[in-house]
Amino acid sequence: MNREIIRNDALGEQYSVIHHPSGLDLLIWKMEGFSTTEALFATKYGSINTRFRTDKTGDFIDVPEGIAHYLEHKLFENEDTDVFDLYAKTGASANAFTSFDETAYTFSTSDNWEQSLEILLDFVQKPYFTKESVDKEQGIIAQEIKMYDDSPERQCFLNLIRAMYVDHPVRIDIAGTVESISRITPELLYDCYNTFYNLNNMVLSIAGNVDEDRVIEICDRLLKPSKNINLETAFPQEPEGVGRKKITAKFPVGVPLFSIGFKSKPCSGVEYEKRGIAASLLMQLLIGSTSPLHKELFDEGLINSQFGFEEFSGTGSFFSCIISGESHDPEEVRSRLMKEIRRVKKEGLDRERFEMLKRSKYGGIIRSLNNVENCADSMVESYFNGTSVFDSAEQLAAITPEDCMKALDELFNEDNSAISIVETI
Amino acid sequence: MSVSFKRTQIGKGINLNEIYDPKFKPNNIRIKFITRLREDSVCANALLPLLLVTSNSEIKSRTELSQKFAWLYGTSVGAVSNALGDYQVSGFSTSPIGDKYTMGGEIISTEVVRQLLLCILSPDLTDGKFNENYFRLRKQELIDNIAASVNEKRSYAFLKAKADIFEGEPAAISPSGTLELAQKISQEDVLRQYKYLLRSAAIEITVCGGGGIDEAVDMIKDAFSKLERENVEEIVYRTNSPVKDSVREVCEKMSVNQSKMFMTYKSDYPDIYVCKLFTMLLGGTPFSKLFSNVREKLSLCYYCSAMYMDLKGTLVIDSGVETQNIQKAKEAIELQLEAVCRGEFTDEELENTKLYICGAFRSNYDSEWDTAGWFEAQNTRGTSYTPDEVAEIIRGITREQVIECAKSFKADTVYILRPEEDCSNE
Structure with missing residues (x-):
């Protein structure tokens, strides 16, 4: 078992990466003075992983959309008991989530973290699926899908992804559809479990009030060694351009909603961190609250405070920049944004504001390192990307206006953009 | 701490x-x-x-x-x-x-x-x-x-x-x-x-x-x-809402897929921490009566939880329900509430709920935002208890107090937002 210390002297923070003989890597961040312990047992498996092969399968196989999320729901049922009943004895708050490219089982507790960790490691390694229980879950998940169908913000976002991506499975809702989940069987769940819940494809992240030696001791006792099965996932060849430039829907909303997306090529590792920093700074520079364009749009009443932007990305799989908000004239917002992008490409960016935004982002990093949950989440995210939590701070310190100008061409290509609008019924 | x-x-x-x-x-x-x-x-x-x-x-x-x-x-x-x-x-x-x-x-x-x-x-x-x-x-x-x-x-x-x-x-x-x-x-x-x-x-x-x-x-x-101050408003944060003479049922229609139902109950029970414990036991945890029975066993709702508005003495049960299941969900929720009133919960369930609440309270120590919110809430109650002190109060609550508290809540209002169709057609 070997151990690495990941440290950032400027931030005065560090955590450990322990390569456990079972095949699992353990990420442990002891945070002095904090009373909570936050743990994530995560697999690099999300809704986009519907096509894969291993040593056992031979050829690639396809599974129904929504199965990763379905599996997450079902893993909470053991053969003899409900996992929540076990956690109930420890006082921990347990949960799980499935994203486009990750599934994680979590707990947060300020007491009995060792017992909670034992429960976490035990149940995630002990699947139990029967036809009866799998069929029963379909009702609950169908209700979850219907609940999301009632959210205009979510539909606006999902429509944008569907417009931008032609073949990539990111265009499918994480929960799948009522039809696709009806094709899920216990056998398929076991196939996916045995493929993606191999410890070589997983990580344990634990932050806050924690003792490294005790974590290792519990892992030694409970982890069942996994043999590497040479997992390969595959995605359809996604064209560079978008599928549709515009998509609209109608909902009972107060003010029309919009999301404008710019699709770019996927990347991973340090490049992914760099791209993330550049994307964030560029969106601030182009249309953030300190920008001339934001002032113009706000002063003319074209946007209001329900306005924001994000990089929507998965390491090695998809990357796009998304700008969303409410507007009585979303097309005009898009037109002004495109004009501003062309201007900045021609005239260059405001170097003083660039330095200001770097400083602002540094403040954001300091704030994020003050949160146990965020530290545990960040360790997983950077681990799956093959980097460390502190790489983004290092990339932020190193980035120059020239780097951002180079990234502007790749990240904000008008030809690769789309708009989704939700109009009022 | x-x-x-x-x-x-x-x-x-x-x-x-x-x-x-x-x-x-x-x-x-x-x-x-x-x-x-x-x-x-x-x-x-x-x-x-x-x-x-x-x-x-x-x-x-x-x-x-x-x-x-x-x-x-x-x-x-x-x-x-x-x-x-x-x-x-x-x-x-x-x-x-x-x-x-x-x-x-x-x-x-x-x-x-x-x-x-x-x-x-x-x-x-x-x-x-x-x-x-x-x-x-x-x-x-x-x-x-x-x-x-x-x-x-x-x-x-x-x-x-x-x-x-x-x-x-x-x-x-x-x-x-x-x-x-x-x-x-x-x-x-x-x-x-x-x-x-x-x-x-x-x-x-x-x-x-x-x-x-x-x-x-x-x-x-x-x-x-230095502000010049006069006629400063006197704030009495806690004013329990009076229970209605008969239960009001309200149904509104909208273009939605899933119905939303809010069932409310009111009480003058004085000890808010007993009320909080009762609420959590009923529907505040993933092992609560409502979650484990109405959602998990009966699959009647995607979510079904309870919260207590201490400043108004009001218990709110919030659920997302398929329209055809509204009546069944309502009856199932009422059954769980009645079960708590009859003391149909184990000592283990009560102790686990206490453990859960105490842990949740202590987690406030780890965020300046949550800590500020905690003490703001304390001010509305005229107290300045720390999370550890409230945890001690919670640990001392008996099952008899929980039952007495549960019985004190009276049904007040049922509000349903449902898809555009006849409200009486279930």
Whole structure:
């Protein structure tokens, strides 16, 4: 078992990466003075992983959309008991989530973290699926899908992804559809479990009030060694351009909603961190609250405070920049944004504001390192990307206006953009 | 825990709460004006924080003010507007990183606070009017926000439900007001209310974080102690809502896929911590009666949970239900409540619930934001218990108290938002 210390002297923070003989890597961040312990047992498996092969399968196989999320729901049922009943004895708050490219089982507790960790490691390694229980879950998940169908913000976002991506499975809702989940069987769940819940494809992240030696001791006792099965996932060849430039829907909303997306090529590792920093700074520079364009749009009443932007990305799989908000004239917002992008490409960016935004982002990093949950989440995210939590701070310190100008061409290509609008019924 | 709490009156009806814990890197600063919810002032109170954070007498441009805060390590000032029982809270919140965490060791806390105080106490006024353009835009934004409340169906349904649950009480008023009220609001209304807030609102100031910002805190004390104050509103946070003579059933229709149901019960039971424990046992945890039976065993709802509004003595059971299951879900929820009244829960269930609540309370220690919120809630109860002290109270509650408390709740209102079809057709 070997151990690495990941440290950032400027931030005065560090955590450990322990390569456990079972095949699992353990990420442990002891945070002095904090009373909570936050743990994530995560697999690099999300809704986009519907096509894969291993040593056992031979050829690639396809599974129904929504199965990763379905599996997450079902893993909470053991053969003899409900996992929540076990956690109930420890006082921990347990949960799980499935994203486009990750599934994680979590707990947060300020007491009995060792017992909670034992429960976490035990149940995630002990699947139990029967036809009866799998069929029963379909009702609950169908209700979850219907609940999301009632959210205009979510539909606006999902429509944008569907417009931008032609073949990539990111265009499918994480929960799948009522039809696709009806094709899920216990056998398929076991196939996916045995493929993606191999410890070589997983990580344990634990932050806050924690003792490294005790974590290792519990892992030694409970982890069942996994043999590497040479997992390969595959995605359809996604064209560079978008599928549709515009998509609209109608909902009972107060003010029309919009999301404008710019699709770019996927990347991973340090490049992914760099791209993330550049994307964030560029969106601030182009249309953030300190920008001339934001002032113009706000002063003319074209946007209001329900306005924001994000990089929507998965390491090695998809990357796009998304700008969303409410507007009585979303097309005009898009037109002004495109004009501003062309201007900045021609005239260059405001170097003083660039330095200001770097400083602002540094403040954001300091704030994020003050949160146990965020530290545990960040360790997983950077681990799956093959980097460390502190790489983004290092990339932020190193980035120059020239780097951002180079990234502007790749990240904000008008030809690769789309708009989704939700109009009022 | 190394947390320290100090509450000081720094003016007539103005309290400063200081909570420090050296592990925190930022300091959260909140300044809140508290007034009784009233139709004639609700929109002005909702609009004022939005307007005041836009500019001030020194920096008259919203963009320049944003740039000022961006240079101060991305510190922003948020506008706060919400309801607290029968009261409306209008305020401001900011979280500068501690001065010792700046790149060059520069002091930023005093400038952040100076700008915040300028926004609140020295606004961008010309000839007795707020900046006309910003007034127009922020007014439109308030109107848009009210119109957009329909977007999120669960919170929209609760907003509508509260109008029936608390009919005739201030708590029935939405803290954003109505479209009609917002459209009528004028510069004069807003200026009048601004002066009223400074003169007569209760003011709660909270500084919570790593500390080391004494000079900035002194600036706050100095500025607020100089305010001319009169007829300060007396705040009685807890006013239990009277139970209706007969249960009111309300059904509204909308273009939705999933129905939202709010079942409410009211009680005068005096000990809020017993009420909280009972609520959690019923529907506040993933192993609660409602979650494990109504959602998991019967699959009747995607979510089904209970919360207790301590300032109104009201229990709210909130569920997302398929329309054809509304009646079944309602009966199943009632059965679980009756089961608790009959004492049909094990000692283990009760102890596990206590453990869960105590852990959740203690987790407040790990965020300056949550810690500030914890002590603000304590103030509404006239206490200053730490999470550990409340955990001790919770641990001492008996099953007999829980049963007695459960029995004291009487059904009051059932509100259902459902798809557009006949409400009686189930």
